[in-house]
């Protein structure tokens with residue numbers, strides 16, 4: 001067997017690694033029966049690391065639920081380690097809707113196409129490419145770097161990050177800070193004016209189950225205590241309710257930064273107008289101005305002529321940092337006393353945009369894109385950062401990527417024709433390498 005030629009830099013192999021990872025279908029619907037290739041992807045990652053001399057830990061949380069963790073020793077063992085993590089699973093994709101097959105990993109028109117190209121096999125590939133180059137070159141980073149490639153993020157991480165945090169915290173010994181997805185991407189605000197958004201906060205999650213009881217009976221009778229009607233009215237009230245606008249630290253800092261960069265002033269009393277000017281990221285930022293509570297499932301009844309005694313619904317609630325108690329109280333008030341509620345809750349994530357790690361992000365971006373500015377922002381969704389927070393780790397979204405101004409980046413997440421520009425990937429790989437060396 002002839003060995004493949006050694007790539008000269010990480011950027012040279014990042015597109016091929018992304019493409020390889022996309023070709024491994026790691027669809028995660030949340031139902032273990034439909035689980036696809038998480039194990040194959042984890043084995044691929046472990047092999048790519050072992051090939052250059054890493055000693056990766058392959059850890060299964062359950063059948064097929066592969067996770068890989070490796071460590072690169074840094075120059076100063078007295079400093080806390082930096083965790084770089086990425087998930088290997090993806091959400092489903094229907095080939096009939098796509099321009100290219102979602103699991104082809106095809107490279108066409110300057111893009112790598114396929115499910116996971118943005119969420120988040122690109123970052124997995126960039127991390128692998130940089131780690132492999134460091135190992136080949138004998139590069140010693142300033143502090144320990146822990147690399148984690150994880151299962152199950154798309155279904156809450158209970159067989160990935162959360163499982164490792166609960167069962168193998170030893171793998172993250174000494175980790176004080178972490179970087180991962182949904183941050184580090186560029187946003188073009190005007191001709192040649194680029195900002196890179198670094199995620200410093202995430203809204204909290206409250207997944208509610210609602211229940212209403214009523215009087216059962218024949219569908220032909222007069223009913224004044226109908227569980228289905230009571231629940232329908234309650235969720236309609238919730239849908240109509242608008243939670244107050246609250247400008248939290250990250251969102252305020254972000255909008256102030258945009259105002260400075262564009263010269264268009266920002267009125268703190270009217271952030272919605274400022275958000276509406278943001279183009280493709282308006283929806284992303286708009287969802288962080290207030291709490292939200294969307295009804296997502298409704299289940300009641302079993303026969304046309306029977307009024308059932310029970311109706312149930314689920315609500316996906318997301319609250320801003322500091323709003324946990326107020327959110328819970330408002331839900332109870334809006335839904336009313338008839339509604340029984342119970343829920344699963346994951347707290348908000350929040351850190352400040354400062355310190356040596358942020359300086360390293362800034363220098364790395366500035367070196368590759370002079371004049372660009374980094375801005376913190378809050379993510380309305382949740383990531384594996386929610387699990388790592390339980391270990392006291394400070395979390396950032398920083399998966400550097402330069403994007404062409406016309407690309408509607410946020411619509412690619414879980415979207416049709418998900419793709420990542422090859423040039424952006426190569427740029428991101430160079431930035432990631434500089435960042436890790438400066439961290």
Ligand SMILES: [Zn+2]
Nearest residue numbers: 119120153181
């Ligand atoms: Zn993701």
